[in-house]
Amino acid sequence: EAQVTQNPRYLITVTGKKLTVTCSQNMNHEYMSWYRQDPGLGLRQIYYSMNVEVTDKGDVPEGYKVSRKEKRNFPLILESPSPNQTSLYFCASSSTGIEQPQHFGDGTRLSIL
Amino acid sequence: DQQVKQNSPSLSVQEGRISILNCDYTNSMFDYFLWYKKYPAEGPTFLISISSIKDKNEDGRFTVFLNKSAKHLSLHIVPSQPGDSAVYFCAASDRGSTLGRLYFGRGTQLTVWP
Secondary structure: OOOEEEEOOEEEEOOOOOEEEEEEEOOOOOEEEEEEEEOOOEEEEEEEEEEOOEEEEOOOOOOOEEOOOOOOEOOEEEOOOOHHHOEEEEEEEEOOOOOOOOEEOOOEEEEEO | OOOEEOOOOEEEEEOOOOEEEEEEEOOOOOOEEEEEEEOOOOOOEEEEEEEOOOOEEEEOOEEEEEEOOOOEEEEEEOOOOHHHOEEEEEEEEOOOOOOOOOEEOOOEEEEEEO
16 A cells, blocks of 8 residues: 555653654655644645655754655754644655655654643 | 645535535645545545546535635535534645645534434
8 A cells, every 4th residue: 555654653852852753755755844733824845855865855944853864754854842843744755746646644743841 | 834724614404405615825835735524533534626637526416616716615515414414624735845744724613413
């Protein structure tokens, strides 16, 4: 089954404790992207990757890092999480870019205390 | 400053009637537009898209209209069904400048009642 898998689905942690949210897709997609969803703000793009070793900033990259060492994986790293990064995070992928329908994961709810 | 605006946070429509969801944008360089639908506890799913060289695109019950001069697009759902109740996000991209960037609106909660 074609899917985008995010882990963990839920996480409660404390300020400053480094965490990684993993994202993996099994569709051999070149394009991957991270978004956060906040009440009243909709979806905002954090980072995206057009292909392996190619990443770029979205709307709200501050406080986040990403890497794309292999096509299937696109982890989101919060090196020193803060409470304003409490949010619902989505990873997505598409074959070549935003013109193709993006497949989204089911989301990761992060709470930073 | 938000470049894609969905000014109606919610819309309520009776089953069988038409639902019209609106979206405005400020960046005249946007040349590709998409609609995504989101149910609670799930990721968004792609609905329909339109390129700026067109003014209309249809897919079954869903039609998107683009008015470039007004920087406005709308999504029509006819007829509306209870299963269409979801949050709808409008998104836009300037493919000539940044191929992978996508700007979303804040979403409109559509409720279709029987």
